Amino acid sequence: MSGLQRGRPRSAHAHQAVLAAAVELLTSGGYQRLTMEAIAAKAGVGKQTVYRWWPSKAAIVAEAVLSGHLAAAASPLAETGDVVTDLRDWLSGQLARLTDPSSTALLRGLTAAAAESDDDAAKLYERFTGPFRQYVVRRLAIGVQQGQLRPDARLDAAADFVIGALIYRTLTHGNLSGQGGVDDLIEVLLAGLGPRPGTTATSPG
Amino acid sequence: MSGLQRGRPRSAHAHQAVLAAAVELLTSGGYQRLTMEAIAAKAGVGKQTVYRWWPSKAAIVAEAVLSGHLAAAASPLAETGDVVTDLRDWLSGQLARLTDPSSTALLRGLTAAAAESDDDAAKLYERFTGPFRQYVVRRLAIGVQQGQLRPDARLDAAADFVIGALIYRTLTHGNLSGQGGVDDLIEVLLAGLGPRPGTTATSPG
Known part of the structure; x- marks a missing residue:
């Protein structure tokens, strides 16, 4: 034999x-x-x-x-025709799933693994967060095409904020005092904090 | 003796x-x-x-x-009177510092420590990120008072995005393909992606 x-x-x-x-x-x-x-x-x-x-x-x-044995179960955003609703529903759903014990264990395991392997750390995070990024950018791009988002919207930066906030909340179990709710996140993302930068060049101070 | x-x-x-x-x-x-x-x-x-x-x-x-032996060197935002400039300068500075080797080591050590101590994880992240959050919220609140930011701005949610993006970039060494630049982050944060949610209730789809 x-x-x-x-x-x-x-x-x-x-x-x-x-x-x-x-x-x-x-x-x-x-x-x-x-x-x-x-x-x-x-x-x-x-x-x-x-x-x-x-x-x-x-x-x-x-x-x-x-090697792909361990991956977060990222799901695409719905395409109902209303990008705001789709983004809100997706973010709520991801937060609910990512803060359950097994997802938190997964992300914490990932962070520990990345801490122990300097060379692979960026690759580990890219592998883990890439699918989430792609889904967000893809849905936002449709929103731009359909005229619901501004044509010059910075979609990569928006995805950075969304994925960053997801990681932050998952790592902390969403327990940080003072963290805003999903509706507040959506409000900031869609409407921003203030006027376009160019218009604030002359400050009142 | x-x-x-x-x-x-x-x-x-x-x-x-x-x-x-x-x-x-x-x-x-x-x-x-x-x-x-x-x-x-x-x-x-x-x-x-x-x-x-x-x-x-x-x-x-x-x-x-x-116990406070190990902390990130968070610094407050400047108060030049122009909140956009202050936010951009601060974010650039923090990103430059947080992606240097010793800060990356510190944050990776924190994530590894949090992964190994479920009970303390949220406390660890709160201790680490709290000062950054407080500085951001404080500066934005002044921007609201001075009429540079909208009066109903969701400052906690904005801080979630800023801190989340900082963590995300620090953990990945800012190396993720497709990540937006600081100016893009500021643009999204200040101007948002689109019209206020209420105005998109009727979708073109």
């Missing part, structure tokens, strides 16, 4: 099993309770095998994100 | 020394290279002493943040 399984070699199967085990344990139990021992046990491999491939649980989580 | 030093007992001195050592190593070498061994050596205490008090480097970083 050959030492290789049909298709992938045994070590590749074990490798995949470790990643899958880490994902399942992370989303069910949280990053804090994730251990190399538990990952090895769930994957059905020896702890030494796990340590041979990865120095830490953070490194496993990082590979799970970069 | 008494077992207690004058003032604080010896263990309290060692405790402080460990926190100070962790802060210095983190900001000079980054979170990835921070180890319990290096912290113990720099603090001049045994490794077992460090492990007796903290289970991991993440726990030391968490205590350093919560």
Whole structure:
């Protein structure tokens, strides 16, 4: 009998099993309770095998994100024809989902993994937040086409604000004192704080 | 001779020394290279002493943040009389500082510490981001008083966006493809994307 399984070699199967085990344990139990021992046990491999491939649980989580095993369940914005409603509904929905325990565990695991791997950190965040960005920009672009948003709207910057606020609230469980509600966020995003910059060149002070 | 030093007992001195050592190593070498061994050596205490008090480097970083040993150097916004200029200058300055290696190390250390301590996570982020929030809200409130910003401006929501975007860019080193520039962020924040929500109730679709 050959030492290789049909298709992938045994070590590749074990490798995949470790990643899958880490994902399942992370989303069910949280990053804090994730251990190399538990990952090895769930994957059905020896702890030494796990340590041979990865120095830490953070490194496993990082590979799970970069290999696509671990991803946030981003969903596209609705296209009802009203961009304001679609944006508000999407933001409410994402906030509700991202602040549930398994999503918070996922994002916290990601931040810990990024902290442990300087080289991969930007890639990790891009992989994780990219789908959210793309959905937001795509829906806003339709709003521009349909004349509901100003033609010169800075869609990338708007996406930075939306994704940044989502990350901020997810990391804090939306618990920060003084954080505004979703309607307030939408109001700022759509209407802004004040007149266009050019008109404030002469200040009253 | 008494077992207690004058003032604080010896263990309290060692405790402080460990926190100070962790802060210095983190900001000079980054979170990835921070180890319990290096912290113990720099603090001049045994490794077992460090492990007796903290289970991991993440726990030391968490205590350093919560005890005020480790804080981001937030600075207030200028008050030149022109809120747009002050906001733009401040945001540019903070982004430049927050994406330097020591600030990135600090924020990544914070995120790793928060990932390892579910109970303290929200407190950690509040402690870290609170000063930035307060400075932004305070300056915007003056802009409202001086008639440069709309009187009903949602300042807390605006601060959510600003702080969220700062965190997002710091974590990613500002490297995400497609991220808008500071001027674009200011444009969205001040002028918004479109007409007030009420005016879009009838959609063209």
